[in-house]
Amino acid sequence: MTEHTHVxxxxxxxxxxHDGDEALNAIRRFADxxxxxxxxxxxxxxxxxxxxxxxxxxAAGRAPSGANHQPWFFAVCExxxxxxxxxxxxEEEERAFYDGKAGQEWLDALAPIGTDASKPFxxxxxxxxxxxxxxxxxxxASDDKKNYYVTESVGLAxxxxxxxxxxxxxxxxxxxxxxxxxxNEALDRPSTEKAMMIIVVGKPAADATVPEHALKKxxxxxxxxxx
Ligand SMILES: Cc1cc2nc3c(=O)[nH]c(=O)nc-3n(C[C@H](O)[C@H](O)[C@H](O)COP(=O)(O)O)c2cc1C
Numbered sequence: 001m002t003e004h005t006h007v008x009x010x011x012x013x014x015x016x017x018h019d020g021d022e023a024l025n026a027i028r029r030f031a032d033x034x035x036x037x038x039x040x041x042x043x044x045x046x047x048x049x050x051x052x053x054x055x056x057x058x059a060a061g062r063a064p065s066g067a068n069h070q071p072w073f074f075a076v077c078e079x080x081x082x083x084x085x086x087x088x089x090x091e092e093e094e095r096a097f098y099d100g101k102a103g104q105e106w107l108d109a110l111a112p113i114g115t116d117a118s119k120p121f122x123x124x125x126x127x128x129x130x131x132x133x134x135x136x137x138x139x140x141a142s143d144d145k146k147n148y149y150v151t152e153s154v155g156l157a158x159x160x161x162x163x164x165x166x167x168x169x170x171x172x173x174x175x176x177x178x179x180x181x182x183x184n185e186a187l188d189r190p191s192t193e194k195a196m197m198i199i200v201v202g203k204p205a206a207d208a209t210v211p212e213h214a215l216k217k218x219x220x221x222x223x224x225x226x227x
Contacts, residue, residue, distance in 0.1 A: 033167065038215075040171035041115070042208040043125035048201065050078065052168045053127055060161035066148030069138050072157045075130040075187045080123070085186055086130075086198070087122035090177035094119060097178050112213035121173060125202035130183050131158050132193040154196055165201055171208075173200040 018026055057074050065071060077083055094117040098107070122128060133154040138145035147153075158174075165172050175198040183195040 034163070037162070037166045038171075038210045039173050040204045040208055040210070041121060041173055042205040043121045043171065043173075043200065043202040044205045045124055046126070046203040048126045048170060048203070050076075052165075052170065053129065053201065056161055056164035056168060056170075057129070059164040060157045063153065063157035063160050065153035065157070066150065069134075069143075069145070069147045070153070071134040071137055071147035071150045072154045073132040073134060073189070073193060074161075075132065075183075075189065077128040077130065077187075078126065082186065083123050083125075083128055086128060086183070087119055089182040089186065090119050090122060090175075090198075091117055093177045093179060093182065102178070113211045119175070119177070121200050122175070122198075124205075125173075125200045127201040129161070129199040129201060130187060131161070131196050131199060132183075132189055133196050134193050136192045151196075158197060158199065161199060165199070170201050171204045174198075175200055 016026065053076055057076070060074070061070065061072070063070075063072075077086065098117045102110075131154060133150045134147055135150060136144055137147055162172050162174070176196075177198070180195040180198075183189070183198075184191065184193065189195075
């Protein structure tokens with residue numbers, strides 16, 4: 001069995017500490033900021049500094065993960081050619097999806113959002129971040145171990161990525177063309193990785209809209225109960 005060593009928490013950079021009401025105020029300010037996050041589907045061509053993307057991915061990489069294997073990989077696409085290829089392949093899959101492959105119940109669920117097979121934002125937005133989940137890997141780059149709670153871990157990292165991008169003033173769309181296997185080939189990723197989502201990043205178009213349906217959020221009473 002490998003020996004485990006620990007370091008005192010007190011020796012690490014300090015986490016936020018608040019006096020009195022400041023803790024509640026800090027969380028409320030953050031909650032209010034998160035109320036201004038909306039999935040955007042109309043992007044402007046305004047460029048975004050790559051440093052913002054790198055800093056956000058660095059934040060995402062600090063998510064907790066099963067056995068600390070950090071089973072994620074973020075393929076950042078900024079070139080027009082790769083974005084065009086992803087758009088073409090995604091729209092092909094999406095045409096089949098909306099033409100019936102999805103099934104009526106799923107299409108009915110999507111109807112109030114108003115999406116269809118056309119995905120111009122995949123070329124318009126300055127960045128596409130393709131988030132891959134790694135079935136195998138480990139802490140060291142050369143490791144080939146089984147990863148655990150991969151979907152949960154990558155979901156957490158993606159949530160932190162969306163949050164960091166929002167805090168940086170960037171608009172995002174979580175896009176999941178179905179299926180996403182084409183992304184392994186397009187981005188030269190191994191078959192042990194599975195693309196989980198494309199996070200489209202940029203500035204919203206001046207005339208961007210959001211579906212009314214997406215503004216309806218469950219109340220605290222509906223999503224929480226004290227036991
Ligand atoms: C896992 C996941 C997959 C999604 N896939 C798509 C998608 O393929 N296309 C799309 O337009 N929106 C997609 N969305 C965005 C949702 O439609 C959106 O989050 C929801 O309507 C709530 O809106 P809000 O993000 O503005 O709060 C996805 C969201 C999640 C979490």
